Amino acid sequence: MIERSPRADAARVIVVGAGPAGASLALLLARRGIDTVLIERHADLEREFRGEGVQPSGLVCLEQMGLCDDVAALPQTRLRRTVFGFRRGRDGPLRIVEVPALEDGGPGIRLIAQPALLRMLCARAAEHPSFHLRMGVGVRGLLRDDGGRVRGVRLDGGEELRAALVIATDGRHSIVRKRLGIEIDQVEQSFDVVWARARLEGPLVVPDQAYVEYLPEGGFASVFPAPAGGHQIGVIIRKGVFSDLRRSGDLPELRWLHGRVSKGMWEMLERAREQLHDPVLLDVICGQAPTWSAPGVLLLGDAAHPMSPVGGQGINMALRDAVIAANHLVPVLLEPGCSPAELDAVLGAIEAERRPEITAIQALQTRRARGLRARGWLMLRLMSAILRVRPLLRLLLRQRAPFGRGQVQVRLRV
Template sequence: MTTYVPANPSEDAIANPAHDIVDAQTTDCCIVGGGPAGAVLALLLARQGIPVILLEAHKDFDRDFRGDTIHPSVMQIMEELGLAERLLQLPHAKMRQIRVKTPQNTVTLADFSHLKTRYPYIAMLPQVKFLEFITQEAQKYPTFQLVMGANVQELIEENGVIQGVRYRGGGGWHEIRAVLTVGADGRHSRLRHLGGFESIETSPPMDILWFRLPRQPEDAEGGMGRIGQGHIVVMLDRGEEWQMGYVIPKGGYQQLRSAGLEKLRESIVDVVPELSSRIHKLHDWSQVAFLSVESSRVKHWYRPGLLLIGDAAHIMSPVGGVGINYAIQDAVVAANVLSQPLKNRQVELSDLAKVQRQRELPTRIIQAFQTLIQKQIFTPILTSNRTFQPPFFLRLPILRDFPARLIALGVFPVHVQT
């Protein structure tokens, strides 16, 4: 069942300090955030007959420049759910390698075609289509409910235990009481803030400007990075378009903006000359999305009655495009660990701690790997205009497949338990 409520509540509802409740519901699990982690967790719980309500703040799933990479690890999870073949019927592109091209040569950073998996590639699938697919599948189960336009504002806390949330939408306040509340509401997590979680942050040396340009039939397929003139351009195959990422030093956006759009176009063509015939398609700053790159994780992913997963628990750098996949792996582990306690309607703090215990080490390892790539590749090029040198591990035959395995499959395999 899907309930749609307006994204903006009435002024009377906002101004009313008494929080007159339009309706109150109870459920076993309330998930806040309809991204990949929240949607997959809701599906996994609903499949087991566990009542679950999924709250999404927006009125649809369509957001520009969201992560669109479905890695082999997630495809294997989809296969275990019997959904892989139908998912791949949606329009998508396949990235079998990650390459970096410089004026001197081309270096392969990761080759997925060598992996022992039925899905030796990254599927480039629009996230909006993936989320619609997962939630439509979840709607086949009577214990699943999706509420769009639900703007969560408060946690319900009694005797030190989180008992649910209050959200605005549909012209007023609504209340959901739950055995377990899960925060899966992304890098700007409202529940992380409301719950008072403390984060451990790193300082990635870069930010990214995202935009799109037409892709021509003679262009190479897949994805690649282009390096030259002290600049880095990322190109991701979106079928008829390239999703372009222009990497800039941290904090350099305002300076670039002041230099003007023509200067940006010139810099892009300097690195990727074949775009000269279509760079004019980038004609307004409104076509450019600015991403402030962050990397962090919370110290504790849980409080009594409340668990954080995905970007709410750990914000990933875009290096390797692994954020979606680690979020979905979080969801699978959470479902594996918590399904029985939820069926018993008794989720202990030790159950929530077990989810973090299984997922924290893989998160630490991939964030360390991303930091290494940023320091080995991005920092020298962006700050000193140095010539690109392949990371040391690519020069060791025994480690050559390590980046592909880590990006594609994660640190430890995660499987759906039934």
């Protein structure tokens, strides 16, 4: 990874957090010659549990950035179908419904190794002398002038960096947002997700399909092929019960699933036991900050609007935020005499353009989370039948696919 040090006090923009939102926006700004410092608290981009589902709505942004060939070269899997397994009661036979990839209205859903995606974005940005990457150091606080305007950041260890604009893309637990005193207005969620990773083998897991098995007492266990190899296993649990599971000692190796998942699924997990050590919790949060900016600072991606995992939307919304932010920011930041007031006006415009899509997608995520619980099997049987036998209806469903294509047109103009 290329690492360059910024000149103190020289940055036009500081971007906090090298997730999909921060890395892509830093690239878009730096390649237009805007001095940009990207700060990532981890020393590398290798974290294991990151979202990997990139939809057409996110792919189109990467294409508009001119990254088609780079994306094609990343480790990835195209998801062609999801297989759902149902049982009536713990001992009932496993009934299977196969649903073709619903959101597939073009390039289709791809699972792309997120560390590789982020490395690629940073490597492309590093081709520009205006890009500076600081890794392994976190932002701890904000610098303000006498009028309260944010003028930069304070790093762990006390170093101070100044800039005309700070962009917080530091994720769902954003430190910058906390320092601004902004709290997320959360939509109440009823579930959390336990994640594990292992290489699974068996008839339920084939390379281009996801497998989702409903548990008789509620929730489901899902298996997705991980593009970098092996599988990601996500189990939906009732919100808040993770600590009970940990206390019970049944969390390692997903032992509490014994007797809850089908025989076939359990045997598959048993065979992978050696690799199934410490599942992690995804504490599901969904909502938006009441405002996405303050003088001198802009929140984007999960920092502004943490997404529910339903429908794999987070990366895609983060990329779309970056495109719209670049459209607004580049012209202003390239203006030699751009005033703080002009810059702040643009921050409001970015929020105004992005908020409607985020609101609509989060509402849909909430509805889908309810719908799947209440009438999953019947709905999916019906959908599966329609998708198989009626090409016209299938086409209509594709065209509506709001999870796949997004709710609005996003076009990179800079």
